[in-house]
Amino acid sequence: MLHRLAIFLIQAAQRQTIMENSTYTQTQDALKYNFKAIESKWQQQWLTEKPYKVSADPQRPKYYVLEMFPYPSGRIHMGHVRNYSIGDVVARYKRMRGFNVLHPMGWDAFGLPAENAALKHGVHPAQWTYSNIDYMRGQLKAMGLSYDWDREIATCHPEYYRWEQRVFLQLLEKELVYRKKTTVNWCESCATVLAREQVIDGCCWRCDSQVVPKNMYGWFLKITDYAEELLADLDKLGGWPEKVVTMQRNWIGKSQGLACDFQVENSAEKITIFTTRPDTIFGVTFMSLAPEHPLIDSLIAGTEQEAAVRGFIEQTLLEKQRMALDQEPEKHGIFTGKHCVNPFNGERVPIYVANFVLMEYGTGAVMAVPAHDQRDFEFARKYGLPIRPVVQPEQRLVAESMEAAWESDGVLADSGMFSGLPSAEAKKAVIAHAEQQGFGKTHITWRLRDWGISRQRYWGAPIPVIHCESCGAVPVPAEQLPVVLPGTTPPYGSHAPLHQQEAFYSTACPKCGQPAKRETDTMDTFMESSWYFARYTSPRKDDGVLDQDAAKYWLAVDQYIGGVEHAILHLLYSRFFTKALRDLGYLHIDEPFTNLLTQGMVIKDGAKMSKSKGNVVDPDDLIQQYGADTVRLFALFAAPPERDLEWNPQGVEGCFRFLSRVFRLIHSSLDCFSGGTAQIDLSTLSPADRQLHRKTHQTIRRVTESIEKDFHFNTAISGVMELVNQISAETAQPTASSVLREALETVLFLLFPMVPHFCEEMWQLTGHAQPLQLQTWPSFDPAAAEEDELTIVVQVNGKLRGRLTVSAATGEEEIKQLALVDEKVISFIAGKTVQKIIVVKDKLVNIVIK
Structure with missing residues (x-):
C-alpha cells in the first residue's frame, strides 16, 4: 500500500513539474498546445542523446530504410516533407518492433544546377553548396526526423569521391570503362553534354537553350555487359511497383x-x-x-x-x-x-x-x-x-x-x-x-546503351586519368587519390571548367615522367547516387571503399523511398553499380533495394508544386504556424503514399485541431494515469467500457496492418481518429480508469511514428519515466477485438433489403435462416424460387431468387 502511494505521489509531482514547464500555455478558458516549445525541447534532447545512432549488431535483426537523398537546392519543399515523413514513420515503427534500424541522410551535392546558381549569385559552387547543406540540415532536424546524423555524407566532399575514383579505376582495369568519340547532345550555354532524357523539345532542360549535335571524346561505363543480368533480375524485385519493373524492362529492351x-x-x-x-x-x-x-x-x-x-x-x-x-x-x-x-x-x-x-x-x-x-x-x-x-x-x-x-x-x-x-x-x-x-x-x-559519364563543367568529381603522348591514357596511381577538384577550400579559387585551369591539368605522366595532361571531364552526378546507399554502411572508413562486414550486415536496403521520376536512370544505374561492386568483391548482394515505394507528387492548383509555376508552399511557414508534427500528419493523412497529394490548407488546419483535441483530452484525463497499470477484468466492465476496450484492440490491429501491408498511413491515422472519437464519447460517462488509460496510451503509441514530439511530450506528461520511443509496439488481443454483435446486410439479388443484428458466434446456416424470415426481406422473396444464398462472413447475405 505504501509502495503504491509513493508511486502515486512521484507521478503527481512529475506531472506538476511538466505542467509548470513552458511547453504549456494557459489561457482563461483552455489549455493550449504549445507546439513550438514541445518540438524545441525534444529536438534538443534527441540532438544531445543521439538515440538514432546505430552500429551493426549481429544479435539483432536489422532494417535499413532510406529515402532518396536530396540535392541541396537551399530549401526543402513539400515533396521533401512527404518523402521524409514516410521514411521516418517506417524507421520509428520498425524500431518499436525490435529492429536495429539504419536511417541515414546525406546530400547529392555535385551538379550543374549548383554551379549555375553559384555563378548567378557570384559565389563559389562549394560555398553555395555547403551553405545550402547547413540550412537544409537545420530544416530536416526541425521536422524531427530520426536520422543517424553521424553517418551524414556529401558527395562533393573529397573523402566521398575519393572512393568513387578508386572504383572507377578498378572498373577501368576490368575493362568496364572505355573512352571513345561519339555524337553527343551539346548545350552551348551550359557548355556540357546532355543525356537524351535531358533534351526537351530540342532544348536544354536546365536553361532552355538550343541543343546541337557535337562529336567529341567521352568516357563510358559498359553497363551493356550486365544487360542480361539486369533484365533477368527484375524477376527478383517482388517488392517493387510493377510499373517501375515494366519501365526498366522496356528500357533494357x-x-x-x-x-x-x-x-x-x-x-x-x-x-x-x-x-x-x-x-x-x-x-x-x-x-x-x-x-x-x-x-x-x-x-x-x-x-x-x-x-x-x-x-x-x-x-x-x-x-x-x-x-x-x-x-x-x-x-x-x-x-x-x-x-x-x-x-x-x-x-x-x-x-x-x-x-x-x-x-x-x-x-x-x-x-x-x-x-x-x-x-x-x-x-x-x-x-x-x-x-x-x-x-x-x-x-x-x-x-x-x-x-x-x-x-x-x-x-x-x-x-x-x-x-x-x-x-x-x-x-x-x-x-x-x-x-x-x-x-x-x-x-x-x-535498347540499353553504355552509360556516358563525361561532363564538361566544373562542379563534379574529376575523372582520375592522365593523358600522355607516349603512354596513352594512364590511371592515376591509387596512392595519389583523391584527385581533388581545385579551389574548393576557403579562400575559394577558380571554378572555371577544368580544361581552362592549366594549374590543374598540367602534370607528369606516372609511367614515364614526361609532361602530361589530366583528364578535364568530370563524372556524371548519377555516379555519386549509384552507390551512396552502400557508403552509408561505413561512411567514415578512411582506408577503403567499404567495410565489407558492415555492408554485409546492413545491405540490401530493406525499404527505399523516392519519386517515380527516378524509375529508369537512377534505379537502373544503382542496380548496375551494385552488381559491379559485387564483382569487385565489395558486396555480397545482387540487387540494392529489396522494396521500393514511389510516392506521389504534391499538387497545388492542378500542377506539381514548383517555383516556376509559382505554387510553392514553404514548409518553414507551415512549421512556424502549426508545428512540424502537424505538417507531418497532414503529409501522411491527405493521401495514400503512392498517390499524388492535393494541397489543402483546410487539411493542415484540421490536423492541427486534431492534435489540439488529443492534447486537451489527455490533460483532462490525467487522473486515470495515477498508480500502476491496472489489469482489465472484462467481467466487471460496463457495456460502454467493453466497447472502448474492444475499439482499442481493433485500432491496434487496423493501424498495424495498414503500416505492415502497404504503408497506408492515411487509413492508420483515420483509425486513431475514430478511437479518439470513442474515447471522447466515453469520457462523458463513468469509465473504468484502466480502460481509459489503455485507450489513451494506445493513441500515443499508434501516433508516435507520425507525430513524435507530441507523443513523447504526452507520454511524459502522463507520468512515464522511459521515453515512448524505447517502448515496444503494442499487440492486439484477438479475443478482445472481436465484436459481441455484428450487423449483417441482407440483399436480394444484390439489392439492399434489410439488416440483421446477430451474435458474433452465430453460424452461417443460422444467419441464412434468419435472413429468410426477416420481416423486411419476406415481401421481396414471397412467391419466388430461392436459387442460392451467398454469405460473406461477418458482412452480408445475398439471397438469389428467380
Whole structure:
C-alpha cells in the first residue's frame, strides 16, 4: 500500500513539474498546445542523446530504410516533407518492433544546377553548396526526423569521391570503362553534354537553350555487359511497383532475331541489318539508314546525291534534338542513289536515309517491309515505293487496297522455299537458312546503351586519368587519390571548367615522367547516387571503399523511398553499380533495394508544386504556424503514399485541431494515469467500457496492418481518429480508469511514428519515466477485438433489403435462416424460387431468387 502511494505521489509531482514547464500555455478558458516549445525541447534532447545512432549488431535483426537523398537546392519543399515523413514513420515503427534500424541522410551535392546558381549569385559552387547543406540540415532536424546524423555524407566532399575514383579505376582495369568519340547532345550555354532524357523539345532542360549535335571524346561505363543480368533480375524485385519493373524492362529492351548482311551493289561494303521478323524478309522493298550511319559517307562520296543527302542529314539531326523521347516524327527520307542486294532472293533494294531510323537501336539500318511495318508503310506511301505482302492472314492482303500494314503473324506467301509456313515456324527456318549460307545468324540486340559519364563543367568529381603522348591514357596511381577538384577550400579559387585551369591539368605522366595532361571531364552526378546507399554502411572508413562486414550486415536496403521520376536512370544505374561492386568483391548482394515505394507528387492548383509555376508552399511557414508534427500528419493523412497529394490548407488546419483535441483530452484525463497499470477484468466492465476496450484492440490491429501491408498511413491515422472519437464519447460517462488509460496510451503509441514530439511530450506528461520511443509496439488481443454483435446486410439479388443484428458466434446456416424470415426481406422473396444464398462472413447475405 505504501509502495503504491509513493508511486502515486512521484507521478503527481512529475506531472506538476511538466505542467509548470513552458511547453504549456494557459489561457482563461483552455489549455493550449504549445507546439513550438514541445518540438524545441525534444529536438534538443534527441540532438544531445543521439538515440538514432546505430552500429551493426549481429544479435539483432536489422532494417535499413532510406529515402532518396536530396540535392541541396537551399530549401526543402513539400515533396521533401512527404518523402521524409514516410521514411521516418517506417524507421520509428520498425524500431518499436525490435529492429536495429539504419536511417541515414546525406546530400547529392555535385551538379550543374549548383554551379549555375553559384555563378548567378557570384559565389563559389562549394560555398553555395555547403551553405545550402547547413540550412537544409537545420530544416530536416526541425521536422524531427530520426536520422543517424553521424553517418551524414556529401558527395562533393573529397573523402566521398575519393572512393568513387578508386572504383572507377578498378572498373577501368576490368575493362568496364572505355573512352571513345561519339555524337553527343551539346548545350552551348551550359557548355556540357546532355543525356537524351535531358533534351526537351530540342532544348536544354536546365536553361532552355538550343541543343546541337557535337562529336567529341567521352568516357563510358559498359553497363551493356550486365544487360542480361539486369533484365533477368527484375524477376527478383517482388517488392517493387510493377510499373517501375515494366519501365526498366522496356528500357533494357531485349530483342532476339536475325542479323543479316545486304551486299552493297558494285562494292565490297555490306549493310548489316537486325530484324525480329525474319519471316517478312521476302517483302523488303527498300533499305533505311539512320542519318548517323557510318556507311553513308562512302555511299554518297562523289555522287550527284552527296550535297542533297548531307543537307538532309544536317537538318534531320537538328530536328531530332527538338523531339521528346517518345515523339514519333513525320516520316522523311532521301534516296542515296545506291542499291544493295537481298541475299534471300537477289533483288536490288534502293538505299534511303530516313529520319525515323535510330542509330542506337539494332545496327542503325532497317530492312524496310512496308506491308508488315506501319512506319515503313507510311514511308512507302509517301515516296511511292512498292508494298509487297508476304505474310498473309486468313483474308488475303492485296497491296493496292491496304490501308495499313499487317503486323501480325500469318502464313508465308511469295517467299520462295518458305512459302506455306506459319510465321513462328518460318522465323526459325529463315534464320537457319541464313546461318547455313553464311550471310546471317541468330542475334540479340538491346535498347540499353553504355552509360556516358563525361561532363564538361566544373562542379563534379574529376575523372582520375592522365593523358600522355607516349603512354596513352594512364590511371592515376591509387596512392595519389583523391584527385581533388581545385579551389574548393576557403579562400575559394577558380571554378572555371577544368580544361581552362592549366594549374590543374598540367602534370607528369606516372609511367614515364614526361609532361602530361589530366583528364578535364568530370563524372556524371548519377555516379555519386549509384552507390551512396552502400557508403552509408561505413561512411567514415578512411582506408577503403567499404567495410565489407558492415555492408554485409546492413545491405540490401530493406525499404527505399523516392519519386517515380527516378524509375529508369537512377534505379537502373544503382542496380548496375551494385552488381559491379559485387564483382569487385565489395558486396555480397545482387540487387540494392529489396522494396521500393514511389510516392506521389504534391499538387497545388492542378500542377506539381514548383517555383516556376509559382505554387510553392514553404514548409518553414507551415512549421512556424502549426508545428512540424502537424505538417507531418497532414503529409501522411491527405493521401495514400503512392498517390499524388492535393494541397489543402483546410487539411493542415484540421490536423492541427486534431492534435489540439488529443492534447486537451489527455490533460483532462490525467487522473486515470495515477498508480500502476491496472489489469482489465472484462467481467466487471460496463457495456460502454467493453466497447472502448474492444475499439482499442481493433485500432491496434487496423493501424498495424495498414503500416505492415502497404504503408497506408492515411487509413492508420483515420483509425486513431475514430478511437479518439470513442474515447471522447466515453469520457462523458463513468469509465473504468484502466480502460481509459489503455485507450489513451494506445493513441500515443499508434501516433508516435507520425507525430513524435507530441507523443513523447504526452507520454511524459502522463507520468512515464522511459521515453515512448524505447517502448515496444503494442499487440492486439484477438479475443478482445472481436465484436459481441455484428450487423449483417441482407440483399436480394444484390439489392439492399434489410439488416440483421446477430451474435458474433452465430453460424452461417443460422444467419441464412434468419435472413429468410426477416420481416423486411419476406415481401421481396414471397412467391419466388430461392436459387442460392451467398454469405460473406461477418458482412452480408445475398439471397438469389428467380
